[in-house]
Structures are given as structure tokens and as C-alpha cells.
Amino acid sequence: MTTAGSTTGGRVKIVDILHSPARTRAFASWLIGQRGKVVSILRNGTLALVELDGEPSELLGGARRWPIHWDDLLVYTVDAGPVNLEDGYRLGLSSLKRNAVQHAVQAGSRTSLCGKPVHPLPICDWSMPFSPRATRACPACVRLAAQPS
Ligand SMILES: [Zn+2]
Numbered sequence: 486m487t488t489a490g491s492t493t494g495g496r497v498k499i500v501d502i503l504h505s506p507a508r509t510r511a512f513a514s515w516l517i518g519q520r521g522k523v524v525s526i527l528r529n530g531t532l533a534l535v536e537l538d539g540e541p542s543e544l545l546g547g548a549r550r551w552p553i554h555w556d557d558l559l560v561y562t563v564d565a566g567p568v569n570l571e572d573g574y575r576l577g578l579s580s581l582k583r584n585a586v587q588h589a590v591q592a593g594s595r596t597s598l599c600g601k602p603v604h605p606l607p608i609c610d611w612s613m614p615f616s617p618r619a620t621r622a623c624p625a626c627v628r629l630a631a632q633p634s
Pocket residue numbers: 587588589597598599600601623624625626
């Protein structure tokens with residue numbers, strides 16, 4: 486059985502984790518939104534082994550390849566190319582704790598606008614935008630991000 490796009494080498498984006506194995510589902514919040522490519526087909530074609538873009542993340546246990554059900558994937562027919570990181574600031578965390586302060590970071594940087602070292606987000610492709618309205622947004626970064634560059 487083959488479904489559309491169920492070949493190796495295809496570019497995919499993880500849009501959901503409903504049908505994937507339990508091990509994958511346990512990391513759903515970190516995996517959804519990630520992009521990668523299909524490196525293998527598992528379980529008679531029902532699962533894709535997806536190799537995530539970027540460096541293996543500590544938050545994902547260092548694992549880069551994840552078995553993911555096709556129904557949880559958006560398959561690009563054409564390579565979507567690199568994600569555009571040019572627009573706006575990225576979110577950088579002061580620590581990996583849940584209540585970490587959210588700093589604004591320029592794409593590719595590990596220092597926040599206010600000069601603090603921040604933890605890079607797990608995968609460079611998976612970068613959340615900095616939101617000045619977030620409860621834990623750093624006030625200094627909010628002010629600096631609002632200034633025209
Ligand atoms: Zn800051």
C-alpha cells in the first residue's frame with residue numbers, strides 16, 4: 486500500500502501527532518511544526534521515519550529520527566526550501582524551565598536583545614516568534630524589539 490508522497494526523500498512537516506506511535510506522541514508538543522525528510526518507510530508503508538532538520542535536540546532526547554504516521558504529516562510535493570527566519574524576532578528562553586523568561590532573539594543568535602545568553606530553541610527550523618504580549622516576555626526585550634532597527 487502506498488499513499489501519495491509515501492516515498493523516501495520527500496519533504497514533510499509534522500502537523501499532528503494523532504496516529505503516530507506512543508513514543509512519538511509523548512513528544513508531540515516538541516515535534517508538531519517540525520520539518521524534515523522521509524528517510525525510511527516503516528510498517529508496510531503506514532509510518533514514515535522522518536529525519537528532522539537541524540541538530541538533534543536535548544528536549545527530544547537527542548533523537549533526530551521519528552516514526553510518524555502519514556496522516557500526521559504534511560507532504561510537500563515541491564521542496565519548500567528553508568524556512569524564512571527574516572521576519573521578526575525569535576523566541577529565546579532564559580532557561581528550559583516552564584516559567585522561563587521569554588527574550589527576543591535575532592535569528593541565528595544566542596544572545597537576546599537585552600544581552601542575556603538564551604537557550605537556543607530545539608531546532609533552528611522550529612523557532613517560535615517572540616511575542617511582546619506574552620506574560621513572561623522580558624520587558625527590556627519588548628522595548629528593544631519595538632524600536633525600528
Ligand atoms: Zn530580554
